[in-house]
Amino acid sequence: xxxxxxxxxxxxxxxxxxxxxxxxxxxxxxxxxxxxxxxxxxxxxxxxxxxxxxxxxxxxxxxxxxxxxxxxxxxxxxxxxxxxxxxxxxxxxxxxxxxxxxxxxxxxxxxxx
Amino acid sequence: xxxxxxxxxxxxxxxxxxxxxxxxxxxxxxxxxxxxxxxxxxxxxxxxxxxxxxxxxxxxxxxxxxxxxxxxxxxxxxxxxxxxxxxxxxxxxxxxxxxxxxxxxxxxxx
Numbered sequence: 001x002x003x004x005x006x007x008x009x010x011x012x013x014x015x016x017x018x019x020x021x022x023x024x025x026x027x028x029x030x031x032x033x034x035x036x037x038x039x040x041x042x043x044x045x046x047x048x049x050x051x052x053x054x055x056x057x058x059x060x061x062x063x064x065x066x067x068x069x070x071x072x073x074x075x076x077x078x079x080x081x082x083x084x085x086x087x088x089x090x091x092x093x094x095x096x097x098x099x100x101x102x103x104x105x106x107x108x109x110x111x112x113x
Numbered sequence: 114x115x116x117x118x119x120x121x122x123x124x125x126x127x128x129x130x131x132x133x134x135x136x137x138x139x140x141x142x143x144x145x146x147x148x149x150x151x152x153x154x155x156x157x158x159x160x161x162x163x164x165x166x167x168x169x170x171x172x173x174x175x176x177x178x179x180x181x182x183x184x185x186x187x188x189x190x191x192x193x194x195x196x197x198x199x200x201x202x203x204x205x206x207x208x209x210x211x212x213x214x215x216x217x218x219x220x221x222x223x
Contacts, residue, residue, distance in 0.1 A: 033211070042117075042200050042213035043157065056210050090156060100145045100204060102211070104156035 002027060004093050004105035012111045013081050021076040021108045025093030032074040033102065034066060035090040043090055049074050050097045078110075086112045116140055119201050119214035127222055130191045134217045136184040136201030143203040143212075146177055148186050151198045151216065160186075160199070191221045 005024045013019050025032050031050045035043035045058035049068035068074045072093075078085055088109050092102040119136045126132050138146075146163035161168065163175040163184055174187040184201055201214040 035213075040215070042215045045210045045212065048210070058210060100147070100162065101159060104158070106156050 004029075004091055004103050006089075006091050006105035006108050008108060009106065010109045010111075012113060014113050015081055015083060017081050017112075018077065018079045019081060019110060021078075021089050021091075021110075022073065023076070023091030023093075023105060024073045025091075026103050029093035029095055029103070030072050031094045031097050031099065032068060032072065033092045033094070034074070034076045035092065036060070036085075037088040037090055037107070039087075046076070048097060055097050081112045083112050086110060114139060115214070116212050117201055117203055117214040119199075120217045122217040122219070124217065124219045125222060126191055126219070128191055128193060130221075131187065131189045132191060132219060133188075134186045134199055134201075134219075136186075136214055138182050138184070138201075138203045138212075140203065140205070140212075141182065142205050143182075145204040146175075146184050147202040147204070147211075148173075148175055148184075149200040149202055149213075151200055153197075157200055157213075188219075191219075193221050193223065195219060196221045 033048040034046040037043040048056040052068045063079045065077045088107045090107045091105045094102040148160040149157040150160045151157040163177045167176040172189045176185045198216040198218045200216045204211045
């Protein structure tokens with residue numbers, strides 16, 4: 001039973017570029033949440049996808065967008081990258097948007113130079 | 114002020130010690146509470162949920178005080194393998210958003 005998988009594991013971009021991160025949820029899970037974790041801080045909620053729609057959004061600018069596919073996998077897109085976007089991006093999946101228990105992937109470490 | 118605040122740490126304790134972490138939250142609508150553990154450069158993993166009556170899982174005890182909006186985690190008989198960052202998490206059950214604290218780092222030394 002595969003857990004949450006994310007790709008790529010590491011990524012280096014330059015300011016102004018765009019990036020797409022990918023997440024496959026745990027088998028049987030239909031809800032995906034994305035988090036940004038800066039060094040020394042806790043994960044910050046970006047948004048959640050369920051039934052291919054964004055259901056909840058944290059305090060992130062419109063440069064951060066996402067998508068969920070019919071197979072429940074999800075993408076996080078970040079446009080016009082800033083140095084401050086350097087962080088670990090975590091994907092978490094759960095059985096429904098109200099489910100308390102969520103499982104995290106190993107994350108994508110993004111460095112913006 | 115952050116929505117979830119934790120002891121800044123770090124905590125450095127010898128093996129066998131008892132250590133307690135505290136967490137306060139500001140949103141009174143929060144309905145679900147958790148402790149996650151995060152090892153260095155790894156993903157967070159659920160350690161335990163926190164219930165109003167308090168709950169215990171082996172050497173770990175979690176307590177919730179809704180009136181004071183305060184959560185605690187007690188670790189007894191610390192092991193070297195307990196070294197990690199412990200994240201306090203609160204959630205409004207009707208919403209998808211989980212709010213994490215910045216974590217408290219524990220190092221258990223021989």
